[in-house]
Amino acid sequence: MEAIILAGGLGTRLQSIVNEVPKPMAPIKGEPFLKYIFEHLKRNGVSKVILSVGYKHEKIIKYFNDNYEGINVVYSIEKELLGTGGAIRKALSFTKEKNVIVLNGDTFFDVNLRLLMDKHEENNSDLTIALKSMRNFDRYGTVLLQQNRIMKFQEKRYEKYGNINGGIYVIKKRIFKDKEYNLSEKFSFEKDFIEKNMNKLKMFGFVFNGYFVDIGIPEDYQKANIKLPNYFNI
Template sequence: MIPAIVLAGGLGTRLRSVVPNLPKPMALVAGKPFLWWVMRRLEQQGVTEVYLSVGYKREVIEDYFGDTFGALKVHYVVEDEPLGTGGAIARAMARISGHEAFVLNGDTMTIVDFADLRAAAASGEADVVMAVARLDDVARYGAVEFDAALPRRVTAFREKGQTGAGFINAGVYLLKRAPFERYVTQERFSFEQDFLHAHLAQLQVHAVPAVSQLIDIGVPDDYALAQTAVPQMVA
């Protein structure tokens, strides 16, 4: 099975008023760390190895999860200083022997079938397969534009602030190692801005519009909503 990389080094700055002194993925949701629910969802998808990219107060995560979580073998990839999403993924990729990995955020629950991502990767020449979610208003996130016909190649990213319905980047990817490492030229960089956006014309980024539910606990209102929504999403 393809391994998963989970970005779990977030500080949770916007949640400090309700979740002090914890890495953001360890914020409690229905009595368990949010990351517990993310890991449970990975286990449900058949993933057997997960690489947790950890930084801020990483010992809290390491002490809680240890080396295994159910059927998952847990590895820790440490950021001694913040490397950005791209740097964190690159460091984790260096630990993986295979040529691809699922990548997701440890502070977002995205319900998408990994089999759909694998099928999209297998049916074309994708460098990156990206899960996208349809929202009535994309202003908070920015939008992803892609061809209507298969393989649904991503053609543009629109900046935050533009209102209206559309698709957003749901933060779950099937990432191929070779094309990613081709553009890794520095230790600290943003996966979204410095890789996806900067090299979109050269990359084959294919969209999978199959996200049924999504919740990001990055702001207090959504964190409150997660208390009841997430357990229902990870049944």
């Protein structure tokens, strides 16, 4: 399996405590957060990673080089910010497989990636999203399902219970080419592509109960420092 990791953002909300390195390289018990994502990908049988990088990308390249413990590493370098959609589209040019996993470099979600891929292929889906059930939250929007088919994305607001987008996707390599979407060079995968093309895309979502953490804000970054190393005995 091939995976794209989006690791090119500025991470402005975390810069008050992590400013020497790009956000995905934020130290967790002395090791980069991105290393934990690679460990998870290795456990799930991913053999090739395309790292979509931009801000301070030299630090990422220096650490991972072109191979990490048997995983082939390729770099898709943004000279300017392309948004999540533009970054994915650029990174897809380095892939070969029909379906590709996409992950956010600032989020860890313990998902069975082989199972997610199987669900994607069984449904001949354009896009399949790993969802996380949460309680009493207002930081994330929610995803509404009908027999695992994604019907609607709701804006961020307080919810007692709901399924959120866990930041892990399986997408068709040709997802931006199969239909005419009139996309600009820079665009948001979530807002400008997925949500605006609900009626054109065949999308499914599946709920996973594994550990989830998004280090985008200092509070959750501190939580990751406590819990995440236990998953890998690091």
